[in-house]
Amino acid sequence: MDYADTHGTVLAFDLGLKRTGVASGELSIGVAHPLTVIQAESTDARLAAIGKLIAEWQPVLLVLGLPTHGDGSEHEMTRVAKNFARKLESSFKLPVFWVDERHTSTAAESELHARGIHGKKNKALVDAVAAQLILQGFFDARLIA
Secondary structure, X not given: OOHHHOOOEEEEEEOOOXXXXXXXXXXXXXXXXXXXXXXXXOHHHHHXXXXXXXXXXXXXXEEEEEOOOOOOOOOHHXXXXXXXXXXXXXXXXXOEEEEEOOOHHHHHHXXXXXXXXXXXXXXXXXXXXXXXXXXXXXXXXXXXX
């Protein structure tokens, strides 16, 4: 299936071991919005929370940030994310696309700081805004591809 001309909702995730940021957007518009942060330390709890979001939002595909070192080489979270992507695909029968997530958390923190959101409010939002940046990267790559 070619997703260049498809309509439908997309959910994106900034995977973390304790918190996972979630963003949403519409393929036809190509604009991402922060949605929520899932507080879950186990994969099963994370998948259950994502299952509720999928039931509510009915996405046509999922996007997951691919964490790597600054030079693009893999590390432990890269492997965790790849395993999680396989679980997403098998659990929800939706295609999962990767987006390089290098520097998204730093960019999210900078964006929130520029908006005057600091401290605990910042920490609560940074993962959702990072997911928004991941999803926006996916949308923007589709426009130039």
